[in-house]
Amino acid sequence: MIIEMFLAALIGGAIGVAELVARYRDKPVAALLSPGGLLFALVNTGASVVALIAVTAAGWRFGLPYTMPPTALLVVHVIAAGLGSAAVLRMSFAPAQTSTPGTGPIALLNGILRIADGELERKRALSRLSHNDLADLSFERDHAALAELCCHLLREFDLAEAQRLGGLAAELSARDDLTDADKLDCWGLELTRLVGERALRQAARRLRDRPQEERRPAEDERLASVAAEPDPPAEPASVPPPRPPLGKTSRLAPHANGRSERKSFSDV
Template sequence: MTPWLAWVVVTLIGGLVGLGELVSRYRDAPFRAATSPPGVVYIVLNAVAGVAALALSRQLGWVMATDRGDIPLGWVLAAGFGAVAVLRSSVFAVRAGNQDVSVGPSALLQIVLQAADREVDRTRATQRALAVDRAMEGVSFEKAQAALPAYCLVLMQNVPQDEQERLAREVAALADSEMPEAAKARALGLALMNVVGEGVLQAAVRSLGEQIR
């Protein structure tokens, strides 16, 4: 593998792993989270780790280029995935109160991830509030609590059973709560948005129309 391609590959390995983590944490709008400033920092940190691992390996003479100057693919993959593993490792754990605190690269990565979580949560909270207001305007919780979740889940063909059960518990808790009707409807919309996303929720509300208003 040519040197320039090797650098591209290790960058992609680290970046895609970071992207995958963010996507799994923000199911309702994964790519909005990934393209936010803190999300980009997290992805770049993972990508830089891969590049640094390959650079260090070459500097220490661990990676031997071929006669043509190419870098073996195995070493490139080892550097990329090795950096990802090292970033998530801990040297030892310290007991602090009732918690075990990891000491090592994973601690730094966790701090960055938590900062990204908070910033993305704040950004997404504003966007989600506006989105659920638009989607659930005029929707009656009493009429929608059974029909809307069922219809959204039918539209989505691959929602895991555990997520469906968790959604059912959330809807049941809302039905038993003493919140105002409008607040219940918004909370129902947010619960559905977490599972099916903003676009599917809006489409389902439009499709059901007056049946849930």
């Protein structure tokens, strides 16, 4: 029975560890060794052992025939206890037509994850602020290139993460009460949460070592001459000459001999 309990605990613990690693991709080892991470793994392993004891005590055979060897039945019990306990712990109950989060065993895991989140956030902020990995960089000039480098390091990038980064960049750019260094620190903390400190450090080093493009002297002289050249005076708008007034034409035009003659047959 001890071996079966160990195997069931191993399955439940592996599921908990995999969830922690997927959640804290930048520092998975620190997340596992934190008090919140250890408590999360302990709850998953304990639930698997309790589920195995309950299944064995109830004598459930899961539809297997009685001719099945006892070893095969124990294997089924171990797998059912490990996977079933993980499924039960992540169950949530909520009304069907409401958007409020549900309650249930998932609330216990969410509370433990919030504890781990707080611990990891404090460690990450302390480690980030104790090193100046983004020296000689500027938020206004380098935040887009830095984000592109960090995002392309990931094989799969979540759309929600991209939207959150875009919203943060727009918010920091619109803030006038923060200096460029403050904005760069906030941006670095967000990228550290995404890719980790080592990847951010390497991306910043690549941007720092990249040579800055300098304009050629000829182009500088041309731009300076264009800027120094005064604008030509505006020519006065030409006013068209006034049109002569239209006089009323008479149907009878004077003749050269002093007589008047008709101009058309319609005057008859």
